[in-house]
Amino acid sequence: MNEKSRNIAIAGLSCALSVVMMVLATYIRVNTSAFLFLCALLSAIVLLESNVKYAAVSFAATVLLATLLVPDKQTVSLYALFFGWYPLLKLFAETRKNRWFEWFSKLTGFHLALGIGGILFYGMFHINILALQISIWLLWPVSVIAFVLIDILLSLGIHFYLRKRNKRR
Numbered sequence: 001m002n003e004k005s006r007n008i009a010i011a012g013l014s015c016a017l018s019v020v021m022m023v024l025a026t027y028i029r030v031n032t033s034a035f036l037f038l039c040a041l042l043s044a045i046v047l048l049e050s051n052v053k054y055a056a057v058s059f060a061a062t063v064l065l066a067t068l069l070v071p072d073k074q075t076v077s078l079y080a081l082f083f084g085w086y087p088l089l090k091l092f093a094e095t096r097k098n099r100w101f102e103w104f105s106k107l108t109g110f111h112l113a114l115g116i117g118g119i120l121f122y123g124m125f126h127i128n129i130l131a132l133q134i135s136i137w138l139l140w141p142v143s144v145i146a147f148v149l150i151d152i153l154l155s156l157g158i159h160f161y162l163r164k165r166n167k168r169r
Helices: 003-027 029-049 052-069 073-083 086-094 099-125 136-168
Strands: none
Touching: 003 029, 003 052, 003 073, 029 052, 029 073, 029 086, 029 136, 052 073, 052 086, 073 099, 086 099, 086 136, 099 136
16 A cells, blocks of 8 residues: 555544544543544544654545534534644644743643634634633643643543554564
């Protein structure tokens, strides 16, 4: 099989599996974050096996298909706002050798996604997230801790995949 066909197949399989996982997340509500994490891991695998172009196309196709096929739009929104593109940012940040730049880039991307999500939430539902019963000073540190845990787990998942892949070859 030539390289281009292989890359298209990997991106297509990732897209299909991600949409299936988002549909499962709709019906198995307990594991929504786990399914979204697996979707992020699939995006990282496309990035590792092919290149940024195929990963970006896979992300865009997944968002379009999921918007059409997944009943729960909140799950699709979470994928589109963060879980789908974060592996691309993670690769960009971690290829630099400066730890400060790496975490600055990751946290900036996370906060941009959080801000865009808040603006969209207000625009769609006319609910000011700052006026909710939960204090923003409590919500913000919890979300940053969750983000750091997701980043660490994604790194562990990528390393696990690379170990298994290298054993096969």
